[in-house]
Each structure stands twice: as C-alpha cells, then as structure tokens.
Amino acid sequence: MPVSSLMFIVETDACDLGVGAVLMQEGHPIAFISKGLSGKHLSLSVYDKELLALAMAVTKWNQYLMGRQFVVKTDQKALKYLLDQKLHTGFQMKWVAKLMQYDSEIEYKTGRENKAADALSRMPMPEALVVVVAPVDSSLFERIRDSWSNDEGLAKLIEDLKEQLEGHKGYSYIHQQLRRHGILIVGKDVQLRRDLISKWHDTPSGGHSGMDNTYRRLVGLFYWKG
Numbered sequence: 001m002p003v004s005s006l007m008f009i010v011e012t013d014a015c016d017l018g019v020g021a022v023l024m025q026e027g028h029p030i031a032f033i034s035k036g037l038s039g040k041h042l043s044l045s046v047y048d049k050e051l052l053a054l055a056m057a058v059t060k061w062n063q064y065l066m067g068r069q070f071v072v073k074t075d076q077k078a079l080k081y082l083l084d085q086k087l088h089t090g091f092q093m094k095w096v097a098k099l100m101q102y103d104s105e106i107e108y109k110t111g112r113e114n115k116a117a118d119a120l121s122r123m124p125m126p127e128a129l130v131v132v133v134a135p136v137d138s139s140l141f142e143r144i145r146d147s148w149s150n151d152e153g154l155a156k157l158i159e160d161l162k163e164q165l166e167g168h169k170g171y172s173y174i175h176q177q178l179r180r181h182g183i184l185i186v187g188k189d190v191q192l193r194r195d196l197i198s199k200w201h202d203t204p205s206g207g208h209s210g211m212d213n214t215y216r217r218l219v220g221l222f223y224w225k226g
Helices: 039-043 046-060 077-084 090-099 115-121 138-149 152-162 190-202 211-221
Strands: 008-014 018-025 028-036 069-074 103-108 129-132 171-174 177-180 183-185
Touching: 008 046, 018 046, 028 046, 046 069, 046 077, 046 090, 138 152, 138 190, 152 171, 152 177
Parallel strands: 008 069, 069 103
Antiparallel strands: 008 018, 018 028, 028 129, 171 177, 177 183
C-alpha cells in the first residue's frame, strides 16, 4: 500500500506508438499505466510524447501527488528544464500549465535505467490500462510468486524474459513481477485463485460486489489460464 510519509517517484517513457509510467515508493511499484497512441498524438514530437506521458501519469495519480513533493524520472533530458523553456505549441502550453499545479522535481534517467516505463510504453494497447498493485498485500503477492515457481511453463517464461529471448510478445518480467499485457499473472494454484476471488468479493477491496463485478475487477488485475 502507498505510505504517505514516503516520497513518490514517477517514472515515465514514450515511444513511437505509446506512452507509459510507473508510480513507485522506495523502488517498489505501486501502479502502472500504459496507453497506445492514435490520431494526432502519433505525429507528436519525441519531446511532446514524453510530456504527454508525464501529464497522463500525474492526472491519473492526482490523489497521491497533488499537494506534496514528488520526483519524476524521465529519459528525455529536455523535460528536466520543462518550466524554464519557451513553449511553442498550444499542446505544450496546455500540459505545462497543468503540471505547474504540482510540486515536482524532474530528474534525467537513462533508458537503460528506465526499463519498467520503457516496456509499458511499447506494449501494443489502444486504450489506457491501469494496473494497481497496492491492493495485493505482501503475503498474497508471495503466494502469487510461488505459483510461478511451481508452474513449469511460467518458470521457463521468466527465465526467457530475463534473457530477453524473443517469442513472448506482450509478456514482461519487471521488478520481479510477471505480467501479460500489464496484468499480473497467477500460476496453477487453485486455492490461491479461490482466495483472490474471495478477497475481491467479500472484503472492502472488492466492496462486497456481485460476482459479475468481481469478475470484471479480477480481469483487470490478474490473469490466469483455465
């Protein structure tokens, strides 16, 4: 869960077809967001795409960032001097005005260091996808990780992803989290799957909603076969 006393870090990145961001505290991811670009956004400059990634992130995570200091890490050097530069387009004026509402420090981070946001920006997704990690407590997450180790196919997938082997489009293993199109994967642990369904149906995390709503929440948070 987010801790109010700790500094929030927002890592952002953009590529030709998409933008992505990760919200973190002390090196641990709290939430991810990725959005494919379409229409006029495809023709934006690299600088403007990076600006869009940052604007999308702070807008989505406004509840965590507004009214407090936080750090933004980007591999676009020019963004470090965002508020000191001359603005050339209405697009830039709009989003810089939005960002001026926040108390942020922008730091440059090489693409090699910015792996999580870079991977998210390159996922082929036409619409925004947000995956919130916070509702998964540490003990439950350990069980999810154990389910990968006990699943021969997933264990092999993780090794392939670590070695950056091709043939696993849409899958990622970042910050020790195995994901399919940004969704956390659950292995072949029947009891664990039942516990996840129960947690999101019978507790405040799920709001004691009906099974249809519970299913829709789980589809957005977890992926498993069968």
